[in-house]
Amino acid sequence: MQRLLTATALLLASTGLASAEGVLQLYNWGNYTSPELLEKFEKETGIKVTVTDYDSNDTALAKIEAGGHGFDLVVPSANYVQIFSEKGLTVPLDLSKLPNHANIAPEWKDVVWDPGRTNSVPWQWGSVGIAVDTEVYKGDVNTSAVWLEVPDELKGKINVVPEMNDIVSLATMYYGGQPCSEDLEVLKKARDGLLAAKPNWISMDYGATEKMSNGDWAASVNWNGSSMRIREAKGSVVYGYPKEGYTLWMDSVMLLKDAQNVEEAYKFLDFIMAPENAALISNFAKYANGIAGSEAFMDPAMATAPEVVIPEEFKAAGVFMPVCSEKSREYMTAIWTELQK
Amino acid sequence: MTPPPMSAAEAAQINASVRNGWLLSLPALVVLAVAAVGPLLIVLVYSFLEAGKHGNVVGNFSTGGWSGILWTRDIFTDSYVLADAHLTIFWRSIKLSFLTTLTTFAVGFPTAWFIATRPPKARALWLFLITIPFWTNLLIRTYAINEVIRTEGLLNLALMKVGIISEPLKLIYTDIAVFIGMTYVYLPLMVLPLFAAIDRFDLRLLEAGYDLYASRWRVLRRVVLPIVKPGIIAGSILVFVPSLGAYVTPRVLGGGKQMMIGNLIELQFLAGKNWPLGAALSMTLLIVVTIALLFYVRAANGEKTHG
Amino acid sequence: MAERRFSATRLPGFATIAMLAFLALYIPILTLVVYSFNSEVTMGNWGTATLDWYAKAWANADVKDATLRSLTIAGFAAVISTALATMAALGTTRRRAFKGQTFIYVMINQPLMVPEIVTAVALMILFGLIKTVTGVHGLGYLILAHAAFCIPFAYLPIRARLEGMDLTLETAAADLYASHWHTFRRVTLPILMPGVIAGAMLAFVVSLDDVVITEFVKSAGQDTLPTYMLGQMRRQLTPEINAISTGLLLVTIAMLTAFFLLTRKKD
Numbered sequence: 024m025q026r027l028l029t030a031t032a033l034l035l036a037s038t039g040l041a042s043a044e045g046v047l048q049l050y051n052w053g054n055y056t057s058p059e060l061l062e063k064f065e066k067e068t069g070i071k072v073t074v075t076d077y078d079s080n081d082t083a084l085a086k087i088e089a090g091g092h093g094f095d096l097v098v099p100s101a102n103y104v105q106i107f108s109e110k111g112l113t114v115p116l117d118l119s120k121l122p123n124h125a126n127i128a129p130e131w132k133d134v135v136w137d138p139g140r141t142n143s144v145p146w147q148w149g150s151v152g153i154a155v156d157t158e159v160y161k162g163d164v165n166t167s168a169v170w171l172e173v174p175d176e177l178k179g180k181i182n183v184v185p186e187m188n189d190i191v192s193l194a195t196m197y198y199g200g201q202p203c204s205e206d207l208e209v210l211k212k213a214r215d216g217l218l219a220a221k222p223n224w225i226s227m228d229y230g231a232t233e234k235m236s237n238g239d240w241a242a243s244v245n246w247n248g249s250s251m252r253i254r255e256a257k258g259s260v261v262y263g264y265p266k267e268g269y270t271l272w273m274d275s276v277m278l279l280k281d282a283q284n285v286e287e288a289y290k291f292l293d294f295i296m297a298p299e300n301a302a303l304i305s306n307f308a309k310y311a312n313g314i315a316g317s318e319a320f321m322d323p324a325m326a327t328a329p330e331v332v333i334p335e336e337f338k339a340a341g342v343f344m345p346v347c348s349e350k351s352r353e354y355m356t357a358i359w360t361e362l363q364k
Numbered sequence: 365m366t367p368p369p370m371s372a373a374e375a376a377q378i379n380a381s382v383r384n385g386w387l388l389s390l391p392a393l394v395v396l397a398v399a400a401v402g403p404l405l406i407v408l409v410y411s412f413l414e415a416g417k418h419g420n421v422v423g424n425f426s427t428g429g430w431s432g433i434l435w436t437r438d439i440f441t442d443s444y445v446l447a448d449a450h451l452t453i454f455w456r457s458i459k460l461s462f463l464t465t466l467t468t469f470a471v472g473f474p475t476a477w478f479i480a481t482r483p484p485k486a487r488a489l490w491l492f493l494i495t496i497p498f499w500t501n502l503l504i505r506t507y508a509i510n511e512v513i514r515t516e517g518l519l520n521l522a523l524m525k526v527g528i529i530s531e532p533l534k535l536i537y538t539d540i541a542v543f544i545g546m547t548y549v550y551l552p553l554m555v556l557p558l559f560a561a562i563d564r565f566d567l568r569l570l571e572a573g574y575d576l577y578a579s580r581w582r583v584l585r586r587v588v589l590p591i592v593k594p595g596i597i598a599g600s601i602l603v604f605v606p607s608l609g610a611y612v613t614p615r616v617l618g619g620g621k622q623m624m625i626g627n628l629i630e631l632q633f634l635a636g637k638n639w640p641l642g643a644a645l646s647m648t649l650l651i652v653v654t655i656a657l658l659f660y661v662r663a664a665n666g667e668k669t670h671g
Numbered sequence: 672m673a674e675r676r677f678s679a680t681r682l683p684g685f686a687t688i689a690m691l692a693f694l695a696l697y698i699p700i701l702t703l704v705v706y707s708f709n710s711e712v713t714m715g716n717w718g719t720a721t722l723d724w725y726a727k728a729w730a731n732a733d734v735k736d737a738t739l740r741s742l743t744i745a746g747f748a749a750v751i752s753t754a755l756a757t758m759a760a761l762g763t764t765r766r767r768a769f770k771g772q773t774f775i776y777v778m779i780n781q782p783l784m785v786p787e788i789v790t791a792v793a794l795m796i797l798f799g800l801i802k803t804v805t806g807v808h809g810l811g812y813l814i815l816a817h818a819a820f821c822i823p824f825a826y827l828p829i830r831a832r833l834e835g836m837d838l839t840l841e842t843a844a845a846d847l848y849a850s851h852w853h854t855f856r857r858v859t860l861p862i863l864m865p866g867v868i869a870g871a872m873l874a875f876v877v878s879l880d881d882v883v884i885t886e887f888v889k890s891a892g893q894d895t896l897p898t899y900m901l902g903q904m905r906r907q908l909t910p911e912i913n914a915i916s917t918g919l920l921l922v923t924i925a926m927l928t929a930f931f932l933l934t935r936k937k938d
Contacts, residue, residue: 221621363620392758403793403797474689495876512699611786649784
């Protein structure tokens, strides 16, 4: 018992988080950070990066806000970038320490959620569209009708990812509105549409990469990078961009206010904005990265993939998820609860 | 029975016994107070505050969280209506958890009995066999079940080969799948306490009962059940309550189409960003379970005294 | 002892049900093991047999660290919670009912009554505060949180064992002027042991399984195997996880075999 108590005391006391030089604590989405990238970074700088995983923006936000987390960098999506800086959880970047900041592609340099890119640097970006197995369904895939007015071929075979913001937004756009809509007419149509469509969905789950590759599902509302991986496993799968509107997202790296390893964090931020390093990130997770010139270092298959490079004709329909107002979120939550009751 | 009037010495002995009771329980109570019960006070307080803009709470008193459980503003008519979605979700959770508890008992009792009646050495082996699958964690186990019961999975293949069915059963992504998954996951939580209760029990009692020409089932009902009751109580609490809050199983096996209470509360704390409502829902669940538990324990103990 | 006429071992159907239960418990596990040798990434598609995932899991420092961390936490949590639960069970059974007994009972079972997400959020707030004030991180918080929710899992089987346990032996020992401690160690504890073992095993696997509380309490660099998997779930679970789970199973079985061989020798 005595020994046990001593051991417990030791464990309680051990910080486990050396703030000594040469370490960096990255808080990122699971299975999202290229091990090759971290290896290369450690080789060049001697800094060892520890990655800890999260599985939703909301979890990350809640944990960082609670404090005492010990992380240096976090990788929230665009709409959460604003929330993090608004709440003062992150600090503006000292651009003089980031010479590679100049590598950010022009269209990502001055974005609505981070004007002038002073708070965040790009990690990866992509879209939420529809992956469809054309062996099962041969009609038009570039429309949300595929999942909202499910064609007979896909009934009971289509999955919808359980992402409240994206799904309700896709639905409001299909019925003529915008993401985070507060328009009651549109919301009502969206709710009725979703409720009517749900019996035709097989599930509302993650894991499309696996379940479409093995044929469990014939279609799924899905992320573009995952859809590319499905196509690589099953050639008949195509990725559709709903012409009524689809959501775009970008995950960006931010420096936390209570970061312990600030210098190391800057080195890492600058490192990932070098085109050859940004390409490593993309090659691992199969999403584009927003750094000009990185295409040259990417897998050739990726540089031209229709899932990664949005075809010109569909560009206009893509909308970035904004920060939703409290009112619109209340609407969304009510619709979502109704949908999953 | 009424205790006879006691002497001073007896009273002192009882006092000491009570003191020991508290002293022995104290360390557990302290750990629980710090890491389980105490933090719940935070949740209680939060349930009476106003929701923050992006999650969390702000320090204004509000009963919005509590009224939000039963009443919801219909977003389209702007009038307050009964939150039938919440009630539906509560009801489904209770129903599924109850079924799970019954089934784990129906399967778990014979299993525990079987283990308890093996020779001592083999007994330990069987007991370990029950827990070994649980060395792989919940998520991977749930995925493994998914693999077995999916439309082109092992179960359907086997049943079709044997000729019991001609079309694959559509189990996956249904309530039945959730129920199968929960039964699988919680079975050991039923077997272990049942085993502990059966094992301490002298089999000679059974023989005595049998010698009195009672039938097997009568022996089971009249002799075995009362003695094994603490195990049944422990097992059903261990199964029923965690299944009420189950979270991973409905998501993976139910295909996430229908929420259980755990998922609803998570929605409010995370994507919904309505912490007071999440807190109030949690408290409601806690109250419901506590009341049920008190009734259950009281009823079970009450029967024991005249049993 | 007289020849048993009522054969408790041969209740009709019981053995069959038990065998079916064991079968049902092991089929998914076997599936998991088989697929850990599959060259394809997705379960359900069989490629060729391979040991690649074992090599990958072994080379993957994250997976290895997470597994070790899970085992460490579960080990500490099981020992602590079983010790505390045994004491509490001794304190709340086999004595005249006293005021506050119900209170203790409710307190002990409380972690069972709240969905994990609630305890998780509450602990995140409380521990976040403590971590900020003291600047101390470390695994201690996770161990404490796990020990707390493991207590009822350890307590209930032990209590079930204790209730109605025959007092005569202990009284006899006490009459022989054995000390309390001696009576406990030599008489009570051995009778209690099956309950304690059942409790400790439950506590261990319950801790090993925990996702939600760990996800919210962990600090930087404290991923356990379940939270590591949760992070992967949204994208894709790799068969490395199957490999590591199979590895864990093998270690368990090896440990148990050793345990049985050793105890056999002692007899």
